[in-house]
Amino acid sequence: MEQTRSLSKVLVVDDEESQRSALASMVALWGHQVxxxxxxxxxxxxxxxxxxxxxxxxxMMPRMDGNEFLRRLKADGKMVPVIVQTAFGNLDTALATVxxxxxxxxxxxxxxxxxxxxxxxxxxxxxxxxxxxEILERQLSYQGVLGQLTGGSQGMQEVFSLVQQVAPxxxxxxxxxxxxxxxxLTARAIHxxxxxxxxxxxxVNCAALPDTLMESELFGHEKxxxxxxxxxxxxxxxxxxxGTILLDEIGEMAIGTQAKLLRVLEDGRVRRxxxxxxxxxxxxxxxxxxAELENxxxxxxxxxxxxxxxxxxxxxxxxxxxxxxxxxALVSTLIDDLNRKHDCKVADVAPEVLDRxxxxxxxxxxxxxxxxxxRAVILAGQGTLRLTHLSAQFGARSSSGSAPLPxxxxxxxxxxxxxxxxxxxxxxxALIERTLDHxxxxxxxxxEILGISQKTLFNKLKEYGAKGAxx
Numbered sequence: 001m002e003q004t005r006s007l008s009k010v011l012v013v014d015d016e017e018s019q020r021s022a023l024a025s026m027v028a029l030w031g032h033q034v035x036x037x038x039x040x041x042x043x044x045x046x047x048x049x050x051x052x053x054x055x056x057x058x059x060m061m062p063r064m065d066g067n068e069f070l071r072r073l074k075a076d077g078k079m080v081p082v083i084v085q086t087a088f089g090n091l092d093t094a095l096a097t098v099x100x101x102x103x104x105x106x107x108x109x110x111x112x113x114x115x116x117x118x119x120x121x122x123x124x125x126x127x128x129x130x131x132x133x134e135i136l137e138r139q140l141s142y143q144g145v146l147g148q149l150t151g152g153s154q155g156m157q158e159v160f161s162l163v164q165q166v167a168p169x170x171x172x173x174x175x176x177x178x179x180x181x182x183x184x185l186t187a188r189a190i191h192x193x194x195x196x197x198x199x200x201x202x203x204v205n206c207a208a209l210p211d212t213l214m215e216s217e218l219f220g221h222e223k224x225x226x227x228x229x230x231x232x233x234x235x236x237x238x239x240x241x242x243g244t245i246l247l248d249e250i251g252e253m254a255i256g257t258q259a260k261l262l263r264v265l266e267d268g269r270v271r272r273x274x275x276x277x278x279x280x281x282x283x284x285x286x287x288x289x290x291a292e293l294e295n296x297x298x299x300x301x302x303x304x305x306x307x308x309x310x311x312x313x314x315x316x317x318x319x320x321x322x323x324x325x326x327x328x329a330l331v332s333t334l335i336d337d338l339n340r341k342h343d344c345k346v347a348d349v350a351p352e353v354l355d356r357x358x359x360x361x362x363x364x365x366x367x368x369x370x371x372x373x374x375r376a377v378i379l380a381g382q383g384t385l386r387l388t389h390l391s392a393q394f395g396a397r398s399s400s401g402s403a404p405l406p407x408x409x410x411x412x413x414x415x416x417x418x419x420x421x422x423x424x425x426x427x428x429x430a431l432i433e434r435t436l437d438h439x440x441x442x443x444x445x446x447x448e449i450l451g452i453s454q455k456t457l458f459n460k461l462k463e464y465g466a467k468g469a470x471x
Contacts, residue, residue: 218236
């Protein structure tokens with residue numbers, strides 16, 4: 001027990017030397033290692049070298065006060081439990097510090113020794129729990145699980161390593177990969193492992209909104225800014241304040257909006273449409289795309305300066321066909337999720353099913369795998385998932401037996417060729433999904449092309465389980 005206490009480190013930050021020394025002596029008597037600092041600037045230096053488990057900080061200090069000290073710790077990803085000292089009359093400030101900056105607790109001066117000792121003990125325990133959680137997440141990644149991402153292949157282990165390296169930083173991240181490879185789940189993993197994990201995560205699908213609405217969605221608008229703006233509305237950047245914003249399918253953003261986005265990223269400020277006041281931003285930027293942005297740049301569809309601003313830390317995701325050794329683990333994870341979703345009790349998968357899944361090339365990647373399994377789980381209901389629960393055309397081989405053939409395919413992405421024997425349901429689904437691919441997932445445009453209402457399209461997608469994200 002004494003050994004555990006001797007390993008815990010406490011940093012005391014206070015500009016009054018007498019109080020600082022008295023507090024440090026008292027804490028040292030309780031078995032902790034103690035260092036002191038006279039203000040926030042010195043405190044930041046001590047954090048780098050001393051690596052405290054708990055910090056006791058005054059609020060009112062010269063050069064850098066307690067609020068700015070905590071703000072810098074939080075921004076740098078070095079926040080540990082901080083006990084804030086406050087003089088009489090500054091209670092509101094202390095409460096705001098606890099709420100807004102994540103301070104662990106506050107104590108009014110003169111500090112009660114018993115209360116401080118208990119808070120230090122709890123703060124050390126809190127920090128140790130967070131450290132164990134981080135170690136566990138690291139161990140899980142070695143076993144092929146990181147957040148909602150699954151895969152023990154070399155390709156996915158490289159992805160896990162990149163996610164863990166970039167998560168604690170503020171760097172912009174560009175996630176690339178084919179549709180259905182799990183780009184949004186990767187972005188969420190970065191957010192959940194970052195110091196911003198308690199703040200909002202806001203995802204914006206840049207391909208789903210018309211150009212006329214994209215600026216309002218990103219930056220917000222004031223009442224009367226344009227026809228239909230009947231009330232004031234915060235944009236996604238403001239909603240993500242303190243957290244992370246995902247700009248999904250960034251390659252589909254209009255060139256004019258790209259210029260305005262670049263200005264926001266460079267200035268760190270956003271102004272609502274029709275507004276006169278700029279808001280200071282503290283938002284981590286993650287972008288994703290299934291397009292080759294270098295080609296878009298050459299074709300004049302994407303700004304080169306925005307590309308370099310976003311591509312600070314690239315993370316490429318491998319397609320499922322290049323990591324088929326992950327299929328058994330993915331199937332297990334997906335079936336557990338689908339059992340919960342549909343109240344089913346599928347316990348295992350027959351070996352021949354795994355063979356069939358492994359033989360397929362998965363052009364739709366993990367999202368397609370989920371959709372295939374969703375139908376099979378519903379049909380199976382419980383027990384073992386067998387070949388009879390898969391669509392009759394799924395993975396069917398050509399007459400030469402050389403390659404698996406999907407029920408619906410075409411060399412031309414704008415043509416759907418239907419093989420004899422394909423069910424009407426499968427053909428309809430293939431047509432809808434190919435049309436959505438053609439419109440870059442713009443459901444309004446897809447419904448117009450298909451000649452159906454948006455409601456009908458929504459119901460069809462709900463029926464197909466199209467809302468399931470790649471794992």
